[in-house]
Amino acid sequence: MIRGRIFHYEILVSREGRWIIQGVVRETGSGTAEAEATEAARLLLASGDCEEAKVVRIRGMITGYSTKAEIFHEARPPVREKSITVKGKVERAGPCSTVTDIRGLESRMILGRLFRMFLDKHRITATELLHNWTYLRKLQDTGTLVNTATHQIAAVQARELGVPARERVRALETLIGEGLSQARDLAGEKRRLPRFDPQALDHFSRRVRAREGPERHDFVFTALLCDHLLGFPSIGGKLEAVVGLMADDLDPHLSGLLEGVAADALGSADIVKELLGPQRHLAASLCRLADLLHGRLDLAAAGTNPLLARLGGLIGDGRAPSCRAVLLERLLAELGRNHPLDHKEPDAEGPLLEEVIHRLRRDGTDDILGGGLAEKAVSTRLLRHRQAILRRGGMIEAADALARTWNPDIRLLGRRPREGADVNR
Structure with a gap:
């Protein structure tokens, strides 16, 4: 101074x-x-x-x-936004003959993988994307996303159906155009439609059915539900909201429409990790997920995420088949990835894999959760593990030849837990 x-x-x-x-x-x-x-x-x-x-x-x-x-x-220097691209790979895809098929579970699971970057950026589910004209238009404006996904799906469908890929591309483009038109037309009608009422879903559903007819009920009901979910800023919040609306006395058909959105939310790996809670390694996460799908997980245990407990109850009661399908796909995808079951102890791969196989097995049987797809994923992981052991021992040629000569029988593994093993500890 x-x-x-x-x-x-x-x-x-x-x-x-x-x-x-x-x-x-x-x-x-x-x-x-x-x-x-x-x-x-x-x-x-x-x-x-x-x-x-x-x-x-x-x-x-x-x-x-x-x-x-x-x-x-x-x-602050401008942050260059990461370009949004199509992620994942489509290995199987059933044929789509109607717009309703595109909004079905299998289609939404595929779209959830391919458009994961777009969905995460806008914090929406695949159902919201397919029922909201604003987001569909944004997806169209990204450039090549829709075209790339269309050709990838068409190639898989053409291979399965034995038809030219160009034929499937034209068929899919026709259905996409029809879906866009329906979403655009509905966006212009929303002011005249009943207001979504989460406190009286049955009454709201009857109003929609009376005005739109049974043929358009599900599309309009879901679209107005998605508009309601725009008020929730995160995928996790939307998951909690729709699960909260699935009251025990709710009409099963309406409960199924809500459950579809919940299943889409579970397509996010981050959401599944949050639900399962902190785990010591990938093997522990897979075992916990398998126990949930088998109905063996103690949902009342201290520290269990309340939302996971609610979902586990719905899955156990048979009221969340779509959620179960998505979680099973997540389990199989992680099982098949080329990542060690424990990054900190790669040498523990063998015993940990045996424990995972044991948890996948249905009690008292040799049946594996996920059937042939799970067996294929386990066999691939077993092969990689055996090849890694051979390469560490300097037997490079033997490791390379193993893929042509070795066919592991997973029925001999994981029949009983290892003594003292507790991967969830």
Whole structure:
């Protein structure tokens, strides 16, 4: 502070175009206030909490007169947004002959894999995408996403049906156009439709059926449900919302429409990880998931996610078949991936795989959860494990030849848990 003058420094940040004072540093006579204010502004900018930061020096006089001078102003460099692409690979796809087929579970599971980046960016499910004109238009505007997915699905369908791929591409494009038209037309009708009422779903359903007829009931009901879910900012919140609406006395058909959205939400790997809770390694997660699908998981145990307990109850009662199908696919996908069951102890792959196989097996039988697909995934993992052992021993050629000569019989593995084993501990 100079005789007759008073200095202080205001630190301002800009968030969403609005400037606010974040802090004030006053000069105490040491002469370091300006440096302290500037450093504080740089730290705020580096934290990513604001778009811009600046420091303004205020010089006041004891007479009340003051002047301002901007001594620091920087903007955060623009973050280049990761381009959205088609992810995943379609290995099997049933034929689609109607728009209803495209909105079916198998189709939504495929779309959930291919459009995962788009869905995660907008925090929506595949059902919401297929019933909301706004998001369908955004998907169209991304460029090649729809075209790439269409050709990938058409190639698989053509191979399964024994027809030219071009024929399936044209058929799918026709159905896509029809679906877009229906979503666009419904968007223009929503003001005249009944308002979604989560407190009286049966009454709301009857109003929709009376106005739209039984043929359009499911499409309109689901579309208005999806509009309601736009008020939830996360996939997890939407999952909790629809599961909460599945009351025990709700009409089974309406419960099925709600359950479809829940199944789509479970297509997100992050949601499944959150539901299962912290696990020591991948093997523990697979075992916990298998126990849930078998109905062996103690849903009342301390620390169990309440939403997982509710879903487990619905699956056990047969009221969530779509959720069960999606979780089973997630289990098989993780089992087939080329990742060790325990990153920290790769040498434990063999015993851990035996424990996973044991958990996959139905009690008292040799049947494996997931059937032939699970057996194929386990066999592939067993083969990779055996080849890794041979390569570590320097037997490279033997490891390469093993794929042509070795056919593991998983029925001989995992028939009983290893003594003292508890992968969920």
